[in-house]
Amino acid sequence: MLKRLIAKFTAPETQTEVIDLSGREVEFLLRRKAGRRGIGLKIDEKGLVVSAPLSVSKKKIHDAVREQSAWILLKMDVWQARRVPPPKWEEGEKLPYMGGDIILQINPQQIIKTRSGLEQLGFEFIDTTPVMQLAKSKQPVPTRVVKWYKQQALPHFTARVHHYADLLGAPRPHVMLSSANTRWGSCSHKSEIRLSWRLLKAPPHLIDYVVAHEVAHLKEMNHSAAFWQTVATLYPGYIQARKELEQLEPKYRTF
Numbered sequence: 001m002l003k004r005l006i007a008k009f010t011a012p013e014t015q016t017e018v019i020d021l022s023g024r025e026v027e028f029l030l031r032r033k034a035g036r037r038g039i040g041l042k043i044d045e046k047g048l049v050v051s052a053p054l055s056v057s058k059k060k061i062h063d064a065v066r067e068q069s070a071w072i073l074l075k076m077d078v079w080q081a082r083r084v085p086p087p088k089w090e091e092g093e094k095l096p097y098m099g100g101d102i103i104l105q106i107n108p109q110q111i112i113k114t115r116s117g118l119e120q121l122g123f124e125f126i127d128t129t130p131v132m133q134l135a136k137s138k139q140p141v142p143t144r145v146v147k148w149y150k151q152q153a154l155p156h157f158t159a160r161v162h163h164y165a166d167l168l169g170a171p172r173p174h175v176m177l178s179s180a181n182t183r184w185g186s187c188s189h190k191s192e193i194r195l196s197w198r199l200l201k202a203p204p205h206l207i208d209y210v211v212a213h214e215v216a217h218l219k220e221m222n223h224s225a226a227f228w229q230t231v232a233t234l235y236p237g238y239i240q241a242r243k244e245l246e247q248l249e250p251k252y253r254t255f
Helices: 001-010 056-066 071-081 108-120 142-169 197-201 204-216 225-234 240-252
Strands: 012-023 024-033 040-044 045-054 095-096 102-106 131-133 174-180 185-187 192-195
Touching: 012 056, 012 071, 024 071, 024 102, 040 056, 040 071, 045 056, 045 071, 056 071, 071 240, 095 197, 142 174, 142 192, 142 204, 185 204, 192 197, 192 204, 197 204, 197 240, 204 225, 204 240, 225 240
Parallel strands: 024 045, 102 131, 174 192
Antiparallel strands: 012 024, 040 045, 095 102, 185 192
16 A cells, blocks of 8 residues: 555656747647656657656746757757658558568468469569568458567577677577567676567668677676777677667667
């Protein structure tokens, strides 16, 4: 009972607010929590989030937001430009895969039958884009797509982890998949490496950067200078790869 009461009174209160910033109507999520110090602003692909103590008045919160209006509008424009619409899960749609595109085929048998008939009429096809063929199932298309990604991801990730572990001279760790949408990978003290299946959407060289980063933790369980030196040894171009992945990640996190 005591734990429930504590949780009730310490849980943040959330509400949606609207404010005018330089003639633009901006909606933001206001989170108020007892014990918090100061007003904090955060902007990501979901929009603006303002965190504040319960004791601070709404007027003071709005004033703090207005003081940062130039920064807020600039950041929101940047995120808007990077925003990628979610998939429609339709036949023939292109999804990100290994740095390129892959064509979604929800009913492969029907497509094969149609194509065969067109070929008999003299039509020629040049295949340059790989195809994701989903077997017939009662499961929703998004569920089947994620399952397909995971089936391809685990063997590829495992091979790359073993490659970098061998370069490091470390025992090959156990490799598992995660469904994290905010973290590409992790390495535990048990020498277990988890990699988000979403990483399979990235180009091979960026997958290798993330893998090298996590493998480096087998030697240095921190982010010290020694750790980054290990990363540089395994993957010399890690700085550029990290920047590239940061730019591309909105495309890879849409689903």
